[in-house]
Amino acid sequence: xxxxxxxxxxxxxxxxxxxxxxxxxxxxxxxxxxxxxxxxxxxxxxxxxxxxxxxxxxxxxxxxxxxxxxxxxxxxxxxxxxxxxxxxxxxxxxxxxxxxxxxxxxxxxxxxxxxxxxxxxxxxxxxxxxxxxxxxxxxxxxxxxxxxxxxxxxxxxxxxxxxxxxxxxxxxxxxxxxxxxxxxxxxxxxxxxxxxxxxxxxxxxxxxxxxxxxxxxxxxxxxxxxxxxxxxxx
Amino acid sequence: xxxxxxxxxxxxxxxxxxxxxxxxxxxxxxxxxxxxxxxxxxxxxxxxxxxxxxxxxxxxxxxxxxxxxxxxxxxxxxxxxxxxxxxxxxxxxxxxxxxxxxxxxxxxxxxxxxxxxxxxxxxxxxxxxxxxxxxxxxxxxxxxxxxxxxxxxxxxxxxxxxxxxxxxxxxxxxxxxxxxxxxxxxxxxxxxxxxxxxxxxxxxxxxxxxxxxxxxxxxxxxxxxxxxxxxxxxxxxxxxxxxxxxxxxxxxxxxxxxxxxxxxxxxxxxxxxxxxxxxxxxxxxxxxxxxxxxxxxxxxxxxxxxxxxxxxxxxxxxxxxxxxxxxxxxxxxxxxx
Numbered sequence: 001x002x003x004x005x006x007x008x009x010x011x012x013x014x015x016x017x018x019x020x021x022x023x024x025x026x027x028x029x030x031x032x033x034x035x036x037x038x039x040x041x042x043x044x045x046x047x048x049x050x051x052x053x054x055x056x057x058x059x060x061x062x063x064x065x066x067x068x069x070x071x072x073x074x075x076x077x078x079x080x081x082x083x084x085x086x087x088x089x090x091x092x093x094x095x096x097x098x099x100x101x102x103x104x105x106x107x108x109x110x111x112x113x114x115x116x117x118x119x120x121x122x123x124x125x126x127x128x129x130x131x132x133x134x135x136x137x138x139x140x141x142x143x144x145x146x147x148x149x150x151x152x153x154x155x156x157x158x159x160x161x162x163x164x165x166x167x168x169x170x171x172x173x174x175x176x177x178x179x180x181x182x183x184x185x186x187x188x189x190x191x192x193x194x195x196x197x198x199x200x201x202x203x204x205x206x207x208x209x210x211x212x213x214x215x216x217x218x219x220x221x222x223x224x225x226x227x228x229x230x231x232x233x234x
Numbered sequence: 235x236x237x238x239x240x241x242x243x244x245x246x247x248x249x250x251x252x253x254x255x256x257x258x259x260x261x262x263x264x265x266x267x268x269x270x271x272x273x274x275x276x277x278x279x280x281x282x283x284x285x286x287x288x289x290x291x292x293x294x295x296x297x298x299x300x301x302x303x304x305x306x307x308x309x310x311x312x313x314x315x316x317x318x319x320x321x322x323x324x325x326x327x328x329x330x331x332x333x334x335x336x337x338x339x340x341x342x343x344x345x346x347x348x349x350x351x352x353x354x355x356x357x358x359x360x361x362x363x364x365x366x367x368x369x370x371x372x373x374x375x376x377x378x379x380x381x382x383x384x385x386x387x388x389x390x391x392x393x394x395x396x397x398x399x400x401x402x403x404x405x406x407x408x409x410x411x412x413x414x415x416x417x418x419x420x421x422x423x424x425x426x427x428x429x430x431x432x433x434x435x436x437x438x439x440x441x442x443x444x445x446x447x448x449x450x451x452x453x454x455x456x457x458x459x460x461x462x463x464x465x466x467x468x469x470x471x472x473x474x475x476x477x478x479x480x481x482x483x484x485x486x487x488x489x490x491x492x493x494x495x496x497x498x499x500x501x502x503x504x505x506x507x508x509x510x511x512x513x514x515x516x517x518x519x520x521x522x523x524x525x526x527x528x529x530x531x532x533x534x535x536x537x538x539x540x541x542x543x544x545x546x547x548x549x550x551x552x553x554x555x556x557x558x559x560x561x562x563x564x565x566x567x568x569x570x571x
Contacts, residue, residue, distance in 0.1 A: 094488060101491045104519040104531045108565045121521055121529075122490060 030214060031144040040146040041206050047149065048191075056191040070114040072193065075186045076125070077106045077113030082167040086128035090136045095126040127220070129164050131157035135221035144210055152213035266297035268571075274318040275362065275566035279559035288319040289566050290363050292327055306335035311345075327380055339388040347386075348398040348422030349378035352433030353449035357464045357481040359494045360518050361530045361566055365551055366558040370514055370534070370544040371479045371500045373466055375551045377445055378420050378437045394427030402439075412442040429455040444471035453483075460485040474505035490522040500543045512540025526570045535561040 031037065060068065080103045087096035102118040102125060110117040119125065134156050135141065142155030153161070165171060170186070173179040201208050270293035277285045294313030301308050310331040315324030330343030353374060360368030369375060386400030399421045406413030422435030432452035439445040447468030454461055462483040469476045481498035495517045502510045516534035523529065536544055536558070544558040 097486070097488050097491065097493060100493070101488075101519050101521065105521060105529065108531050109529060121523065123521065 037146040073116045074113045086133045089133045131160035271570045273568040279562040288317045344382040347378035347420045349374040349435045352422040352424040353451045356451040357483040362564045365548045397423045414440045417441045492520040494518040532564045
């Protein structure tokens, strides 16, 4: 169950990677703005501690597991739109095809995405976002950046969020209360999926999350091929 | 412990099993195969409520018969439409018998005409094959799809080359000047080798309609990608009508997943009526589940004149009037056995 959670959560997988590769800390040149970042990080942590985390815990507590899974599936299905878009931009046509097939079957047979029928049918998910697309084409990540309310990012990935924003179908919901409810639920779902994963964080929380994030991004951009220098610490 | 009733039941089951064992070799000698394909879908069409409908299900029996001849055997096919909607047998689809050998194949009965197998089927890529979806622009289906009263001869397959000629004779009174002995015929030549599959076919009816149709079609497979194109041109003299249709289709297959797309144009020109020139496009995603199952999601859309042409073809093929929906979404499930 834990391994499943680690796979499913974006940042969660990063945490897992960090645990495997630890203690290989990222070089400080990747985080020249550490002072500013730490301040924003502390602000985010405060917001999380008093608002998001209690809400996520409450959500997990009151919602049946099957409903949580359904909500997760629903938003994951919507994310496949962005996955297809970015797979095409990275010339990964097979991944784009699979994403399109996932969207088709999950949106119809999977009742608007609440049931992930595509995975048991053998069409696996492939996650891509615009930050990865820029990375694929050689844009370097730039300094590490903690975005207020959002969390770990880099200059490149932070800028790419604006493209991810418009490739997410929710932004095209015209009815404002519905749209905001969807955003809120998506956030709640994402946060609640991190509850279990974050228990493995050890040591300096800021440093741990930063390194986990940066390694996770490298992992995603290279589609799983990571060059980790294991000898650097010995 | 078994009570008396259960004992009786057990005895009768044993009796049945013995009887079954005795009849089994007789069935094997007849060498008949029961086969079928059950297909159901949920259809959402423009201006219509949701409908769970049958998607051309069929059940058939086919087999070979030893005629005691060297290099020639008998063969038969009997295939019925079955409806998963009404739960009943539908109309007959195929019912023919014949003989096949190194000299070719001769068939008599209700069978596919080459215009369908060599021309129309090449761009007939969609699972949803109804006259309002996958076969909407198939003019050839009006007279040359599965047709009764047909006698046909097919040459052997000569390195991919094969020719078929068929004649329709459906009786009628000698006193009726519109009736002929040979009511219609259809000839076709097809070449299939090295990924290329190309055909040409001509069909004509001498009876009251005075109909003729010519079609060429080809498909070419390069690895996972298949492209196909078709052009059909014909006329119905009795209705002062000329018609034509072209379609291009593409299928990309990735493992068990296939993506299909097709675009087509059709024209009908009738003396004294406004010309119709319309389009249809469609897409489908198909996922095979094992060897004998699949699910698919298909969508098709007509422009206004395309809708009118499809409705007109529908009524000519089916013999009943219907306005084909402007756009249709189908979620289908299919099992073959």
